[in-house]
Structures are given as structure tokens and as C-alpha cells.
Amino acid sequence: MSEKLSFVNPTANSPWGTYLSQVDRVVPYLGPLARWVETLKRPKRALIVDVPIEMDDGTIAHFEGYRVQHNMSRGPGKGGVRFHPDVTLEEVMALSAWMTIKTAAVNLPYGGAKGGIRVDPKKLSLQELEKVTRRYTSEIGIIIGPHTDIPAPDVNTNAQIMAWMMDTYSMNVGGTATGVVTGKPLHLGGSLGRVKATGRGVFVTGREAARRLGLDLRGARIAVQGFGNVGSVAAELFAEAGAKIVAVQDHTGTIVNSNGLDLATLIPVANKEGVVAFKGGDVVPNEAFWDVACDILIPAALEGQITAERAQKTSAKLVLEGANGPTVPTADDILAERGVLVVPDVICNAGGVTVSYFEWVQDFSSFFWDEDEINVRLDRIMMKALNQIWDTADRHKITLRTATYAVACERILMARQERGLYP
Ligand SMILES: NC(=O)C1=CN([C@@H]2O[C@H](COP(=O)(O)OP(=O)(O)OC[C@H]3O[C@@H](n4cnc5c(N)ncnc54)[C@H](OP(=O)(O)O)[C@@H]3O)[C@@H](O)[C@H]2O)C=CC1
Numbered sequence: 142m143s144e145k146l147s148f149v150n151p152t153a154n155s156p157w158g159t160y161l162s163q164v165d166r167v168v169p170y171l172g173p174l175a176r177w178v179e180t181l182k183r184p185k186r187a188l189i190v191d192v193p194i195e196m197d198d199g200t201i202a203h204f205e206g207y208r209v210q211h212n213m214s215r216g217p218g219k220g221g222v223r224f225h226p227d228v229t230l231e232e233v234m235a236l237s238a239w240m241t242i243k244t245a246a247v248n249l250p251y252g253g254a255k256g257g258i259r260v261d262p263k264k265l266s267l268q269e270l271e272k273v274t275r276r277y278t279s280e281i282g283i284i285i286g287p288h289t290d291i292p293a294p295d296v297n298t299n300a301q302i303m304a305w306m307m308d309t310y311s312m313n314v315g316g317t318a319t320g321v322v323t324g325k326p327l328h329l330g331g332s333l334g335r336v337k338a339t340g341r342g343v344f345v346t347g348r349e350a351a352r353r354l355g356l357d358l359r360g361a362r363i364a365v366q367g368f369g370n371v372g373s374v375a376a377e378l379f380a381e382a383g384a385k386i387v388a389v390q391d392h393t394g395t396i397v398n399s400n401g402l403d404l405a406t407l408i409p410v411a412n413k414e415g416v417v418a419f420k421g422g423d424v425v426p427n428e429a430f431w432d433v434a435c436d437i438l439i440p441a442a443l444e445g446q447i448t449a450e451r452a453q454k455t456s457a458k459l460v461l462e463g464a465n466g467p468t469v470p471t472a473d474d475i476l477a478e479r480g481v482l483v484v485p486d487v488i489c490n491a492g493g494v495t496v497s498y499f500e501w502v503q504d505f506s507s508f509f510w511d512e513d514e515i516n517v518r519l520d521r522i523m524m525k526a527l528n529q530i531w532d533t534a535d536r537h538k539i540t541l542r543t544a545t546y547a548v549a550c551e552r553i554l555m556a557r558q559e560r561g562l563y564p
């Protein structure tokens with residue numbers, strides 16, 4: 142680890158810095174458990190791996206990979222794997238920590254972990270992508286496993302990549318270990334409902350938040366940043382409920398249509414070429430996305446997108462954090478002062494890990510549920526968690542984010558205390 146990067150001294154405005162500041166804000170609400178809070182400010186374990194592969198042109202390329210296990214007080218590590226050219230150890234530390242808070246917030250029997258490879262998968266052939274995935278899985282194989290740490294999809298990873306991870310791990314241990322990853326294809330022990338689960342959770346929590354705000358979803362204007370797994374599914378569900386998706390941004394650019402974008406035509410175009418190739422909206426400069434007149438804003442791309450300046454200008458009344466860590470702490474304060482309600486990532490996007498948990502349980506019991514059962518259970522878990530968080534926020538007069546941390550940190554630190562410290 143470089144001199145600059147340490148567990149306790151984050152780079153300014155980094156995701157890890159954001160996370161540490163979120164933890165600091167919850168300390169006054171932890172009572173006697175506050176003496177354990179340092180536990181949350183450092184990962185339990187961080188592994189950096191070299192991922193060398195032979196490229197199609199015969200050259201050897203090296204990629205840097207990470208797996209961070211932030212906390213395992215309540216159960217095995219759980220969290221996705223990200224393939225992105227900007228992935229850093231410090232980012233993965235933050236993502237793993239948010240998993241610890243998230244799994245505790247919805248009361249799943251897991252800790253928090255996350256992984257990533259600094260690679261642009263869009264520049265790899267399918268064969269190179271498979272080689273990178275398999276080599277990375279072998280390298281982190283010393284710390285993952287169905288009972289220790291269970292990866293899943295995140296940005297630029299999907300069911301095919303989970304299938305390669307499951308196969309590589311299984312070959313290395315000499316058996317078929319379906320429970321080592323979730324988000325797998327259905328015929329390899331995957332679960333119905335997992336692909337749409339995160340977007341569905343954003344919709345379920347968003348619908349409840351809108352109801353409490355007195356905001357009618359019929360005709361509500363929604364802007365969505367990031368139109369991948371999370372953003373596109375959330376957009377579809379809100380559109381089905383009568384909302385208008387008035388702006389969408391992905392890394393190709395931003396499109397707007399104040400009458401509502403036609404998702405049935407937009408989604409296939411976006412999946413193939415990116416949103417700017419869609420003809421049913423106007424292409425505008427990326428920064429204009431934050432000026433679009435809207436009632437609900439759904440950040441569903443990367444961290445640090447809602448800056449102080451963007452928080453000041455958004456017209457949204459409700460922010461639904463589909464992405465992990467999209468709002469920096471100064472922006473959080475501005476949104477709160479302006480009366481904009483934020484449903485934080487650690488509850489808003491917890492639908493994915495909740496159905497991952499269902500997948501893991503189904504793999505162990507070798508008995509698979511139908512999709513209705515999965516969705517009913519998902520909605521029940523999300524609503525129970527959200528209502529408890531809302532009660533906590535009302536009781537202490539704090540934001541939903543700090544309330545989520547209060548509920549989650551109490552569970553995590555109580556488990557830590559009850560387990561004791563001595564080897
Ligand atoms: N998948 C899951 O189950 C879960 C994901 N999340 C979080 O949700 C977020 C999105 O993940 P997911 O949908 O799975 O990832 P995907 O890879 O499916 O989609 C990511 C989307 O973000 C867009 N994007 C990337 N960079 C930018 C940028 N600089 N500006 C605008 N758009 C950008 C991508 O555009 P393009 O396609 O053009 O590159 C793509 O549309 C992440 O923060 C992730 O951690 C949280 C919980 C669970």
C-alpha cells in the first residue's frame with residue numbers, strides 16, 4: 142500500500158473518505174457500542190493480486206486486481222466484482238465497507254466484501270475477458286469460498302462472468318461449488334429475479350419514499366444517470382407505474398425528452414450502442430443532465446457524481462441512490478438543507494444482495510423458488526428494513542442515511558462485541 146493510502150487517511154473526496162465521514166456521523170447514536178466504532182474504519186483484510194494474461198496478439202498484459210473483506214462479524218463476506226479502468230484499492234475498500242452496512246441494514250447474515258480489476262473490459266475480446274476473469278478468480282481463491290466470501294456482479298460484470306468464476310473456483314477445489322458466487326445463469330444455480338433485483342429494490346424503496354412525500358408517481362419526471370443493470374430496470378419499473386423518464390445518461394452521453402423517453406425502443410439501442418444512438422430524444426451536454434427539470438433523480442452509475450454544485454442545482458425532490466456512494470458528504474448536507482429527500486445506497490440498492498442471499502440459500506438447499514415467491518420476499522425484506530430506518534430517522538431527527546448507519550452499525554458492533562476479541 143502506498144504511503145499516501147492508508148486505512149485511516151483517505152485521499153480527499155475519495156469514496157473511502159466519503160464512507161469514513163458517514164461513519165463519523167453515526168457515532169453519537171451508537172451509545173456504549175461507540176467504543177467499537179474503529180472496527181468499521183478499517184477493512185479486516187485486503188488482497189492485491191497480479192492478473193497476467195496472454196492477449197490475442199501474443200503479448201502479455203498484467204492487470205491489477207483486488208478483493209477486500211471489510212467486516213465479517215455477522216457472516217461471510219458478500220459483495221460484487223467490478224471491472225473498470227478506474228478501479229483502485231481505495232475504491233474497493235469503500236465499496237466493501239458499504240456492503241457491510243448494507244447487509245446489516247437489511248439484516249442478511251453476511252459481512253461486507255468487494256472486488257475489482259483495473260481493466261477496461263470494452264477493450265478485451267471475449268476470450269481475453271474469460272482469461273482475466275479466470276486468472277483473477279484463481280488468485281483470490283485463497284480467500285473466497287461459499288462459507289467465507291461470496292462474490293457477485295457489479296459494474297461491467299454479469300452472469301457469464303459469474304459462471305466463469307464459479308467454474309474456475311470449482312475446478313480448483315475439485316467439486317461443483319455453486320454457492321461460491323451469486324448472480325449466476327439460471328441453469329448453473331442462479332436465481333430467478335436476480336438480474337432485476339437491484340432495480341426492483343430501487344423501485345420499491347422509491348415508491349414508498351414518494352408515497353410518504355405525497356409525490357404521485359403517475360406523471361412524475363425522472364432523470365437516470367447510468368443505464369446499465371440498475372438504472373435501466375429501475376427506469377422500466379417506474380415507467381410501468383406511470384412515471385416519465387425525461388433524461389438518461391451513460392458514458393456515451395446524455396439524452397432528454399420532456400414528454401418521456403420510450404424505453405421499449407431505448408433499452409435495446411442503449412445496450413448495443415449507448416444512449417446517444419437513440420433517436421427519440423435530444424442529445425445535450427453531460428453537465429446539462431443535472432439541470433433537467435425532474436421530480437426524482439436516480440444516480441445509477443459510479444461514486445462521487447452528486448457534488449456540492451450539482452446538489453445545489455438539481456430540481457429533484459427525491460434522490461434514489463441506485464449507485465454505491467454517488468453523493469459526497471458536502472452534497473448530502475446541501476440536499477438535506479434544501480429539503481431534498483435522499484434514500485441512501487445502503488438501503489436503496491440492497492435488492493441485489495437480498496436476492497443474491499436467496500440464490501445462496503437455494504444453492505445450499507438445492508431447492509429453487511419461483512419468481513413470485515422471490516419478489517414477494519424481496520419486497521417484504523426491503524419494506525421492513527426501510528420502515529425501521531424511517532422510524533429511527535424520525536426518532537432522532539436525522540437523515541435516512543445516518544439512520545440506516547445507526548440501525549446497521551448497532552447490529553454489526555453488537556455482533557463484534559458478542560464474539561469478543563481474543564483468538
Ligand atoms: N449490479 C448490481 O446488482 C448492483 C449494482 N450496484 C451499483 O449500481 C451502479 C451501477 O451498476 P450496474 O448497473 O450493475 O453496472 P452496469 O455496468 O450494468 O452499468 C453501469 C452504467 O453506468 C454507466 N456509466 C459508467 N460510467 C459513467 C459515467 N462516467 N457517466 C455516466 N454513466 C456512466 C455505464 O455506461 P456505459 O454502459 O455506456 O459504460 C452503464 O450505463 C454501481 O454503482 C454499482 O456498484 C449496487 C447494488 C447492486
Ligand SMILES: O=C(O)CCC(=O)C(=O)O
Binds near residue numbers: 293493
Ligand atoms: O449481490 C451481491 O452479492 C452484491 C451486490 C453488490 O455488489 C452491491 O450491492 O453493491
